[in-house]
Amino acid sequence: MRVLLVEDDAMLGKALSTGLVQAGYTPDWLTDGESADEAIKANSYAAVILDINLPGISGLELLKALRRTSDLPVIIMTARDGLDARIEGLDLGADDYIVKPFALSELLARLRAVHRRSQGRSQSVIVLGNIEIDTGARTVRKDGEWLKLTAREFQILELLTTRTGRILSKSDIEAQIYSWDGDYESNTIEAAIYTLRKKIGRDLITTIRGVGYVVNP
Structure with a gap:
């Protein structure tokens, strides 16, 4: 954030x-x-x-x-x-x-x-199917098992899951997770989402080709 x-x-x-x-x-x-x-x-x-x-x-x-x-x-x-x-x-x-x-x-x-x-939420825990995200403790579980995410992966997952149903472009994500003096490569977001999907499954985050990414409610 x-x-x-x-x-x-x-x-x-x-x-x-x-x-x-x-x-x-x-x-x-x-x-x-x-x-x-x-x-x-x-x-x-x-x-x-x-x-x-x-x-x-x-x-x-x-x-x-x-x-x-x-x-x-x-x-x-x-x-x-x-x-x-x-x-x-x-x-x-x-x-x-x-x-x-x-x-x-x-x-x-x-x-x-x-x-x-x-965001209209009263609790820190977000449950989407078999994925449980605790934005306060910054932890993620899948089918009850803890997942090890990098700080960047968690930032992207938190951003998308707190805005379910909203398509976020690559530039939207970059604007929310990088400071103005941040040093990053052009494919950083794509690479992080690729590894994130390998850990949480491919179904949670949907790619809208040419537009961005979305997590459906």
């Missing part, structure tokens, strides 16, 4: 970005509101993790502008004494908030929760 992290504190931003990568996310990290506004308009994100106190455009100003055109899930980060800012952020349309300092595990749990809600 590709997420936008907006945090101007270099130490915290680097730590969160590293933690998100280790948890299987693809973060784009920016340090000011103006750059974040441009990034949201130009890229496809599953969620935004937004600090309120930013140089230039504040986090609340950015959130207000975003809510005029988008329902993109937003988690705001605030200081412990920033009760008024938390209330204002929620009133402006933030999906959740987290108070600094916080544990990375709490942020990840909140991120999973807002993403589930944005």
Whole structure:
């Protein structure tokens, strides 16, 4: 899942970005509101993790502008004494908030929760036939047996199974799983889906020739 992290504190931003990568996310990290506004308009994100106190455009100003055109899930980060800012952020349309300092595990749990809600799901487990995908634990079972997937394979499987019935083109998938500075080859998606099918079976993911891939409900 590709997420936008907006945090101007270099130490915290680097730590969160590293933690998100280790948890299987693809973060784009920016340090000011103006750059974040441009990034949201130009890229496809599953969620935004937004600090309120930013140089230039504040986090609340950015959130207000975003809510005029988008329902993109937003988690705001605030200081412990920033009760008024938390209330204002929620009133402006933030999906959740987290108070600094916080544990990375709490942020990840909140991120999973807002993403589930944005997909209309209340649970982290997706069952499709004999395949069971736990997006929280990042595990997959087939006929009750655990499968070993690479991080890239899981990202693609999660993306397709949380959008059942929707055809995703190769460029749609790339936009969701690669950051703007990501280094990948042109056939990476095809290769990952090929190996993924060998592990989970060929029937789950359907190729629509010349269009993209889909998982049917």
